[in-house]
Amino acid sequence: MPILASSQYITLNNGHFTDINNSHFTDQSAEVINNISLANGSAGIDILLEASNRDAAHDSKARDYAPRCHPGTREQHIEDIVYWAVPAAGTDNALPLFWMKGPAGVGKSAIAQTCAERLKKLGKLGATFFFSAKGPDKAAEFIPTIAYQLSTEFHEYRGLVDKRILRDKAILDKTMATQFQAFIVEPLQELEKAGKGIGQRIVIIVDGLDECESTDDQCRIIEIIAAAARDGITPFCWAFFSRPEPHIEASFSPADVAQITCMTLLPISRDADSDIELYLRSGFENILRRRNIPLKSQWPSDSDMQTLVEKSNGLFIYAATALRVVARPGPIEEALCAVCATSPDRTSNSPFAELDAFYMLIMQRIPSEELPAILLLCMMLCRNKIYAATGGYRIGAMLQRNMLSLSEIQFRAVCNQLSAVLHFDDRSDTFDLTQFGDTGRPFQRATSALTEKLRAHVIGELGGSIYFYHKSFYDFLIDSTRSGIFSVRSLAMDNVYFKNNLGLLFKYEESYCFQESGLILAPGVPDSAASLSWPYINELVNSMLKACVYDWALGGCFSYIHLPWIEPQLMWDFGHVDFRKVLGSGTMLFAEHSAPLISWSWGHRGYSKLIRGTHLFRSLPNRFQESDAVKFNAIIKKMQKYGIIQPYYSNFTARFKSFVPKKFQDKHTSGLYRIGHGPKSCVWYWEINFRVGYYREFMAPNLAEGQRICEEEGFNLWNKETHSEEEG
Incomplete structure (x- = not known):
């Protein structure tokens, strides 16, 4: 069940994903680079742009709400970084690397953003990459993104990179080290030989390196850049901002790296009290101004201000959250008193004790009748690591609303309760529906290309987006020692989540019936809106929204099926889901002639494709691990125990096994x-x-149909190329 079980972790932004490893899954209409399908004849720079992460730039649209340093705060840190980046004339041996490390909530990203904007004005910024939790291939976008941004700054460099990609388009499938050499080192060396070198110290900023999914990739990025800086083969200086994770500390600690790195610690420190007070006073003035409340006396009082500064304990995120709590609709003095009255766990030595007490206050003030929906929403956001406006993975608000079965009024009430920690951007929908023609028809009648565009929009943008303001609230929710009964990682919440998804499956399958290999609305169901708790304004979007909710609900159940504490009755009930309609849903969502998708199945990452109602999946080379197979075997036993699956006896497996070389059959x-x-x-x-x-x-x-399609596709366990390599 690869597509269906894992589609909620995949965002397809108008791209076709294609097997590049001699698979029978091919798309003859486009070239495929780094799993990205492009029209034949694309320029090299266009290919590079598609392989990059546009949201990672400091001035991208996704960073409209990114944190910045309040005027007059963090000035010394900003000046230190700018001085390192643009040393005074005559300064010798300026270090090529800078690393600011510090825990969550102290303002590293705000400093990085502010420095990027200031260096841009000085003409010294080459590129930026702001990491965020988005997906498993984040590291693969790093070098292409840096190279593309540099190409917009330096014309001659752009031409060389363009030619390099057109000469070898497979370069985007190679290692980061190879890409760094091809996109950064070699073009700059060629320009230098031609007397057209950049000739000045240019800064590249990398924020949130610890957010890159793979710790190995985090270390590899540092190693590649440090080696280039040590050898002096590029004119760039690199500024890193991250948490002081042990593996990152280890990467910067070797003598040959440490001696070329300017390291600075941004600790949780009361030294920031004056900056935090300035930030708070300005914030409270804005609150009064927005409410048109002119005051002759000072508010808050000096006593309350001192209390807030002390509770902030050096964390700007505490101050920012406090301002959002007070700014909520309602009596501002009452809200301020509640914030000042919070009391942390006195037995805790955590520097986040005051922040945790504040987050507990926010959760405790939620009405009991709204708390279940709020916890479920928080759990969904945490599962997908949706926090901060840093270009990370997003889920459309309308998809979330319907996953929770909430009306518009109910959903807005839920978001209002979390307004201090949750941003709900419900900006108007700008997606162009005119390209679909008649919006009164279901999406199944659209072309596969338009279907993919609509699906990506519904999953990621429809109805706006919601996300946590800061990762610290995510950290709070997933740690039961900090959040207690409000933790989203508990046996009870896992069962609530599973039950919610199971209920959606049963509800939605009743409204579908079969037509050939796909699904249509069942007799008596007037339109797709009838199944949705908060529908859109036309059938085109509603039919896609409904199909996505159905698919996500199944994925939610399958992703939790391995947990031993899921209630037995829920497991038995899951076995009675209409899996034929589940398969039909895939036929609707993933056009049969579209290229394979990158997806997950039972812990394996690989390619999946749908052909005439049959789903095919094969794991990616070099991504298989025996530990996954052990877990998989446990899942098989569990599903048999609860009657979800039953052995199907046939000579089919014996015939399929004959495809496997004898030396591998053991x-x-x-x-x-x-x-x-x-x-x-x-x-x-x-x-x-x-x-x-x-x-x-x-x-x-x-x-019979599955066997026929497998044989037509040559969907054997391994292709001939793999056999010959192993046997040779």
């Missing part, structure tokens, strides 16, 4: 099952080989 295992019950069931076949390290599966309405 490490080969496979399974053929019926998933679901009676007319609601489908056939599910999977294969694993530990020797070669591959996983394959298909899910089909019936065995």
Whole structure:
């Protein structure tokens, strides 16, 4: 169930994802670079742009609400960084690397953003990359993003990079070290030889490196850049901002790296009290101004201000959250008193004790009747690491609302309760629907290209977006020692989440019926809006929204099915889901002639494709791990225990096993099952080989159709190229 089980972690932004490893899954209409489909004839720079992360730039639209230093605050830190970046004339041996480290909430990203804007005005900024939690391939975007931004600043460099990509388009599938050499080092060396070198110290800012998903990639980025800086082969100086994670500390600690790095610690310190007080006073003045409340006397009082500064304990995020609490609709004096009255756990030695007490206050003030929906919303946001306006992964607000089965009034009430920590950007929808023609028809009648555009919009943008203002609230919610009964990582919340998704599956499947291999509205169901708690204004979008909710609900159940504490009755109920309609939903969402998608299945990352109602999946090379297979085996046993799957006896597995070379068969295992019950069931076949390290599966309405499609596609466990390499 690769597409269906994991689609909630995949955002397709108008792209076609295609197997680049000699797969039978090919799209003849486009070239595929770094899993990105582009029209034939694209310029090299256009290809580079598609491989980059546009939201990572300091001035991207996604960073409209990014934190910045309040005027007059953090001036010494900003001046120190600018002086390092633009040393005084005659200064020798200016260090090429800078690293500001510090815990969450002290203002590192605000300083990085402010420095980027200031250096841009000085003409000394080359590129920026603001990491955020987005997806597993974040590191793959790093070098292309830096290179693309540099190409917009230096014309001659742009031409060389353009030619380099056109000469070898596969460069975007190679290692970061190879890309750094090809996109950064070699073009600059060529310009230098031609007497057109950049010839000045240019700054590249990298913020939130610890947010890059892979710790290995974090270290690799530092190693590549440090090596170039040590050898002096580029004119760039690099400024890093991150938490002091042990592996990052270790990467900066070798003598040959430390001696070329200016390191500074931004601690949780009371030295920031004066800056925090200035920030708070300005914030309270803005609150009074927005409410048109002219005061002759000072408010807050000096006593209250001192209390807030002390509670901030050096954390700007505390001060920012306090201002948002007081700014909420309602009596501002009462809100201020509540903030000042919070009391931390006196037994805690955590520097976040005051912040935790503040977050507890916010959660405790939520009315009991609204708390379940709020916790479920928080859990969904935490599952996808949706925090801060730094270009991270987003979920459209309308998708979230309907996942929670909330009306517009209910959803806005929920968001209002969390307004101090949650941003709800409900800006008007600017998506162009005219390209679809008749918006009164369901999306199934649109072309596959338009369907992909609409799906990406519904998943990521429809109805605006919501996210936590700061990662510190995410950290609070997922740590039960800090958030207690409000933690989203608990046995009870896991069951609530599973039950919510299961309820959506049963609700939505009743409103569908089959037509050929796809789904249409069942008789008596007037339109897609009838199933939605908060519908859009036309059938085109509503039909897509409904299909996405259905698909996400299934993915939510499958992603939690391995947990041993999911209630037995919920597991038994899950076995009665209509899996044939689930398969039909995939037929609707993922056009049969579209290129394969990057997705997940049972812990394996790979390519999946839908053909005539049958889902195919194969793992990516070098991404298979035996530990995943152990977990997978436990899931198989659990699903059999609760009747979700039953063995399907056939000679099919024996015939499929014959595709595997004899030398690998001792490490080969496979399974053929019926998933679901009676007319609601489908056939599910999977294969694993530990020797070669591959996983394959298909899910089909019936065995004969699945077998026929596998044979037509050449969907064997390994292709001939892999066999010959292993046997040779």
